[in-house]
Amino acid sequence: MRYAHEVGKVRAAEGALMARLPEGALMQRAAAGLAAVCARMLPRVYGADVVLLVGGGDNGGDALYAGARLARRGARVTAVPAGSRTHRGGLAALRAAGGRVLDRVDGEAVSPSAAAVIETADLIIDGLTGIGGTGGLREPHATLAVLASQATGVVVACDVPSGVDASSGRVDGVAVHADVTVTFGTYKPGLLIDPGAACCGVVELVDIGLGPDLPDPDVVAAWPVDVQPPEPRPESDKYRRGVVGILAGGEDFTGAAVLCTGGAVHGGAGMVRFASVEHPVELVRHRWPEAVTTVLPPGSGGVKALERIGRVQAWVVGPGLGTGAEAESLLEATLNTDLPVLVDADGLTVLARRRDLLRREAPTVLTPHAGELGRILGVERELVEARRLEHVRRAASELSATVLLKGSTTLVAEEDRPVRVNPTGTPRLATAGTGDVLSGLIGALLAGGMSGLDAAASGAYLHGLAARIASRGPVRAGTGHPSEAPISAYDVIGALPEAFRALS
Ligand SMILES: NC(=O)C1=CN([C@@H]2O[C@H](COP(=O)(O)OP(=O)(O)OC[C@H]3O[C@@H](n4cnc5c(N)ncnc54)[C@H](OP(=O)(O)O)[C@@H]3O)[C@@H](O)[C@H]2O)[C@@H](O)CC1
Numbered sequence: 001m002r003y004a005h006e007v008g009k010v011r012a013a014e015g016a017l018m019a020r021l022p023e024g025a026l027m028q029r030a031a032a033g034l035a036a037v038c039a040r041m042l043p044r045v046y047g048a049d050v051v052l053l054v055g056g057g058d059n060g061g062d063a064l065y066a067g068a069r070l071a072r073r074g075a076r077v078t079a080v081p082a083g084s085r086t087h088r089g090g091l092a093a094l095r096a097a098g099g100r101v102l103d104r105v106d107g108e109a110v111s112p113s114a115a116a117v118i119e120t121a122d123l124i125i126d127g128l129t130g131i132g133g134t135g136g137l138r139e140p141h142a143t144l145a146v147l148a149s150q151a152t153g154v155v156v157a158c159d160v161p162s163g164v165d166a167s168s169g170r171v172d173g174v175a176v177h178a179d180v181t182v183t184f185g186t187y188k189p190g191l192l193i194d195p196g197a198a199c200c201g202v203v204e205l206v207d208i209g210l211g212p213d214l215p216d217p218d219v220v221a222a223w224p225v226d227v228q229p230p231e232p233r234p235e236s237d238k239y240r241r242g243v244v245g246i247l248a249g250g251e252d253f254t255g256a257a258v259l260c261t262g263g264a265v266h267g268g269a270g271m272v273r274f275a276s277v278e279h280p281v282e283l284v285r286h287r288w289p290e291a292v293t294t295v296l297p298p299g300s301g302g303v304k305a306l307e308r309i310g311r312v313q314a315w316v317v318g319p320g321l322g323t324g325a326e327a328e329s330l331l332e333a334t335l336n337t338d339l340p341v342l343v344d345a346d347g348l349t350v351l352a353r354r355r356d357l358l359r360r361e362a363p364t365v366l367t368p369h370a371g372e373l374g375r376i377l378g379v380e381r382e383l384v385e386a387r388r389l390e391h392v393r394r395a396a397s398e399l400s401a402t403v404l405l406k407g408s409t410t411l412v413a414e415e416d417r418p419v420r421v422n423p424t425g426t427p428r429l430a431t432a433g434t435g436d437v438l439s440g441l442i443g444a445l446l447a448g449g450m451s452g453l454d455a456a457a458s459g460a461y462l463h464g465l466a467a468r469i470a471s472r473g474p475v476r477a478g479t480g481h482p483s484e485a486p487i488s489a490y491d492v493i494g495a496l497p498e499a500f501r502a503l504s
C-alpha cells in the first residue's frame with residue numbers, strides 16, 4: 001500500500017525525528033532528494049536554466065537548498081522570492097553556490113524579468129507553499145503558479161503543488177500544475193485525491209527517515225499486489241464460490257440490468273441470480289445465459305420476492321430499479337436480511353428518504369457518485385466534488401456503511417479505517433453504464449466472501465484497470481504513449497478477465 005498522512009501527523013513525526021537529529025538535517029535530506037529528481041529530469045544539469053519559486057516558509061527553503069545543489073553542478077539557477085520573508089540559510093547557500101536572486105515579488109505585479117525567466121526556464125521548482133499552505137493561493141503566489149503552469153519547462157513541485165491542500169486535495173482557486181511532485185517522508189492525501197491529484201503529475205516519494213515516527217495512515221492506495229480477489233479452490237462449487245442476487249432494471253430501464261449482471265458474471269461469482277419484471281429478465285437471459293433469472297410479477301412484496309429468487313450470499317439492489325413503492329419494498333427486504341447488500345443508483349435515491357433502513361449489522365456498501373451522495377447528505381453536488389475526502393468520511397460515519405464515492409479518484413471509506421483511494425481508472429470511464437458494471441462486480445466480490453471495504457476497493461481497482469485495458473492500444477511510434485479509444489460499459493465488462501489476470 002502507499003500510505004498517506006495528513007499534515008498534523010506529518011508535523012508530529014517531523015518534530016519527533018528532528019529532536020534526534022542535528023539542526024537542518026531533515027531539510028538537507030529533503031533538498032538532496034528534490035535535487036536528485038530534478039537532475040534526472042534534465043538532459044544535462046550543467047548549463048541548464050533552473051528557476052526556483054520561493055515562498056516564505058520551509059518549502060521555499062527546500063527549493064533554495066535544492067537549487068544550490070544544482071548550481072554546484074553547473075546549472076544557471078535563479079530564485080524568484082515571493083512572500084514577506086525568505087529562508088535565510090537557503091538563500092545564503094544558493095548565493096554561495098553562484099545562484100542569482102531576483103527582487104522579491106509583491107502583489108500581483110510580477111516583473112517582466114521574473115516572468116521571462118519562468119517562461120524560458122528548462123526546469124521550474126515550485127517551492128511556494130508545501131504542507132503549510134492554507135486556503136486559496138494569495139498574490140503574488142497565484143500569478144506565479146499560473147506562469148509556472150503555462151511555461152514550457154518541466155515543473156517540479158516541492159512536497160505538494162502549491163495551491164493544493166495537502167490533507168484533503170482541495171484546490172480553492174489556482175494551483176501549480178506540476179509534471180513531477182517530489183514529496184517527503186510520506187504521501188499526503190491531497191496528492192492522491194482529486195482535484196489535488198490532478199495537479200501532481202508523477203509523484204516521487206523521498207525517504208527522509210520519518211517512517212518509524214509515523215502513526216497509522218489516513219489514506220491508503222493499493223499496489224497491484226494488495227488487490228486479492230477470492231481465488232476458487234479445487235473443492236469450490238458454484239455455491240461455495242458465492243451466489244450474488246441482483247435486483248435491477250424495470251420496464252423502462254433495461255440497460256442497467258444487463259450491465260450490472262455482466263459485471264457480476266465476469267466478477268468471479270459462482271452464480272448470478274437476476275430478478276426483475278419481464279422485459280429486463282428477457283434481455284438478461286438473452287445476453288447472459290449464465291444467469292439464473294426470476295420474473296417478479298408486479299406487486300409481489302419484497303420478502304416474497306426474495307423467497308422466489310432463492311439463496312444468495314450477497315445482494316446488489318438498485319440500478320434502473322425505479323424509486324417507487326416496489327423498489328422500496330425490495331430494498332427494505334434485502335436490508336432486513338443478514339447478508340451483505342450493495343445499494344446503487346435508484347436504490348440510493350430510495351435510501352435518501354429511508355435512512356432508517358441502514359440500521360443493520362451485516363455489511364452495507366453504498367456506491368454513489370457525487371450527486372447521489374449530495375442528495376443523501378443534503379449538500380450540493382459541487383461541494384461533494386470539491387471536498388471528496390470530507391464527504392465520503394462523513395457519509396461512512398453517519399450511515400454506518402462502506403461508502404464508495406465514484407468519480408475521478410474513487411474513494412472508499414469505512415468508519416475508523418484509512419480511506420482507500422483507487423489508483424486505477426481513466427477519464428474515459430465517465431460514460432453511461434460503467435457504474436452498473438461496478439456494482440455487479442463488487443456484488444460478486446462480496447458474495448465471494450470479501451469484506452465490504454475490500455470488495456469495494458478491489459472492485460474499483462479491477463474496474464479501473466479493465467477500463468484502461470479496454471481503452472488503450474499499442475504504444476504510438478515516437479511518443480512512448482499508448483493510443484487510446486473511447487470505451488463503452490460493455491468494453492469494460494469484456495476487459496475484466498484481463499484485469500483479473502493482471503493481478504495473478
Ligand atoms: N514536515 C516535514 O517532515 C518536513 C518539511 N519540510 C518542508 O517544509 C514544508 C513546510 O514548511 P512550513 O511549515 O514552513 O510551511 P510552507 O509549506 O512553507 O508554507 C508556509 C508559507 O506559505 C505561506 N502561505 C500559506 N498559505 C498561503 C496561501 N494560501 N497563499 C500564499 N501564501 C501562503 C505562508 O505565508 P504566511 O501565512 O506566513 O504569510 C508561509 O510563508 C514542507 O512542505 C516541506 O517542503 C522539509 O524541509 C523537511 C521535512
Ligand SMILES: [K+]
Nearest residue numbers: 126129160162
Ligand atoms: K510546493
